[in-house]
Amino acid sequence: MNIGDVASATGLPAKTIRYYEDIDLVRPARSENGYRHFSDRDLHKLAFLGRARSLGFTIEECRTLMSLYDDRGRASADVKEIAEEHLGRVERKIAELQSLQSTLKLLVTSCHGNDRPECPILDDLAGAGIKAVV
Amino acid sequence: MNIGDVASATGLPAKTIRYYEDIDLVRPARSENGYRHFSDRDLHKLAFLGRARSLGFTIEECRTLMSLYDDRGRASADVKEIAEEHLGRVERKIAELQSLQSTLKLLVTSCHGNDRPECPILDDLAGAGIKAVV
DNA sequence: TCTTGACCTTCCAGTCGCTGGAAGGCTTAA
DNA sequence: TTAAGCCTTCCAGCGACTGGAAGGTCAAGA
Structure with missing residues (x-):
C-alpha cells in the first residue's frame, strides 16, 4: 500500500x-521508485497509533504502549x-x-452586552492584582 | 520600574x-543604560494581560480586549x-x-493491572478500525 | 506519443505561548 | 576590586503536527 x-x-x-x-514510530519499506510501501503490520501499527492519539496519549506514551503491545512478556500493570x-491528567484538566x-x-452573565461601555468583564480584568513592591 | x-x-x-x-502588547520606555523602564500604565496593562491570560483568553483576544478597554466609546457587547x-470553547473542551x-x-477499570500480559487497554488500541480500501 | 492529473517525494517554515540558555553589559555593596 | 545580581540580545526548543513549494512518477485517455 x-x-x-x-x-x-x-x-x-x-x-x-x-x-x-x-x-521512528513506523518504518515502512520503500519501493524502487522511492515511494513508501506499507505492510499490513505497518497499517496495524498506524491504526493503533491513531486510536491511542485520539484517546489523548502523548507520542511518547504511544511509543511505550506500542512496545508493550509488541512485548509478549509485558505486565498489564505497566x-x-x-x-x-493519563486519566489523572485528563481529570486535572477538566477541573481546571x-x-x-x-x-x-x-x-458573561454580569455583562449587559449592549452598546454602552460599562463592562464588568473589563472591570474584572483591569482590577486584577498588582502586588506592592515591598 | x-x-x-x-x-x-x-x-x-x-x-x-x-x-x-x-x-507589541506593551511598549515600555528605555532608560539610558538600555534597561526597560515601566510606567504605572505599563504595569497596569501587564496585570490586565496576566489576568486575561489566566482566564484562558488567547493573546489575540487579549490584544482586542485591551484595545476595547482603552476605547471609551466601546460597546460592552463586543x-x-x-x-x-471563549466560554464556548472552554465548554466544548470540557465535553471532549x-x-x-x-x-x-x-x-482502566477493565484492566487487571497485574504481571500477566492480557490487557483490555491494548486490545482496545489494537482493535481499532482499519477501513477496507474499496 | 503526448499530455493531464493524481499521486508521490523532500525540505523548510509556521503554529501557540512561552521557556531555557549562552554571552555579555550594568549596578550596587562589601 | 570584586562579586553578586541585575539587565540586555539572540537563538533554539517544546508538541504534534500542518502548509506550501519544487519537483519526480504513474496511469489513463486523446
Missing part, C-alpha cells in the same frame, strides 16, 4: 504518517499505569477548565 | 514580559462576544475531555 491508501484506511493524514516515520496517569468555566459564566 | 520589579509585582516571568513587548466565544475521561475510566 502507498501512503494515500494507508491514509484513507486509517484516517490519518499522509503528512502525519510521514511525521510518524520521521520520529499498561494500566500509563493509562491511569470547570473552574475557568464558572468564572467566565459569572463574567 | 525595571523588569524584575514588574515581574514580581504582576507575577509574570520577566521572559514573558519581554515576549509581550516583542509582540467584550461580551469575545468572552462568550469528559468523553475521553469516561472511555479511559472504562479501560
Whole structure:
C-alpha cells in the first residue's frame, strides 16, 4: 500500500504518517521508485497509533504502549499505569477548565452586552492584582 | 520600574514580559543604560494581560480586549462576544475531555493491572478500525 | 506519443505561548 | 576590586503536527 491508501484506511493524514516515520514510530519499506510501501503490520501499527492519539496519549506514551503491545512478556500493570496517569491528567484538566468555566459564566452573565461601555468583564480584568513592591 | 520589579509585582516571568513587548502588547520606555523602564500604565496593562491570560483568553483576544478597554466609546457587547466565544470553547473542551475521561475510566477499570500480559487497554488500541480500501 | 492529473517525494517554515540558555553589559555593596 | 545580581540580545526548543513549494512518477485517455 502507498501512503494515500494507508491514509484513507486509517484516517490519518499522509503528512502525519510521514511525521510518524520521521520520529521512528513506523518504518515502512520503500519501493524502487522511492515511494513508501506499507505492510499490513505497518497499517496495524498506524491504526493503533491513531486510536491511542485520539484517546489523548502523548507520542511518547504511544511509543511505550506500542512496545508493550509488541512485548509478549509485558505486565498489564505497566499498561494500566500509563493509562491511569493519563486519566489523572485528563481529570486535572477538566477541573481546571470547570473552574475557568464558572468564572467566565459569572463574567458573561454580569455583562449587559449592549452598546454602552460599562463592562464588568473589563472591570474584572483591569482590577486584577498588582502586588506592592515591598 | 525595571523588569524584575514588574515581574514580581504582576507575577509574570520577566521572559514573558519581554515576549509581550516583542509582540507589541506593551511598549515600555528605555532608560539610558538600555534597561526597560515601566510606567504605572505599563504595569497596569501587564496585570490586565496576566489576568486575561489566566482566564484562558488567547493573546489575540487579549490584544482586542485591551484595545476595547482603552476605547471609551466601546460597546460592552463586543467584550461580551469575545468572552462568550471563549466560554464556548472552554465548554466544548470540557465535553471532549469528559468523553475521553469516561472511555479511559472504562479501560482502566477493565484492566487487571497485574504481571500477566492480557490487557483490555491494548486490545482496545489494537482493535481499532482499519477501513477496507474499496 | 503526448499530455493531464493524481499521486508521490523532500525540505523548510509556521503554529501557540512561552521557556531555557549562552554571552555579555550594568549596578550596587562589601 | 570584586562579586553578586541585575539587565540586555539572540537563538533554539517544546508538541504534534500542518502548509506550501519544487519537483519526480504513474496511469489513463486523446
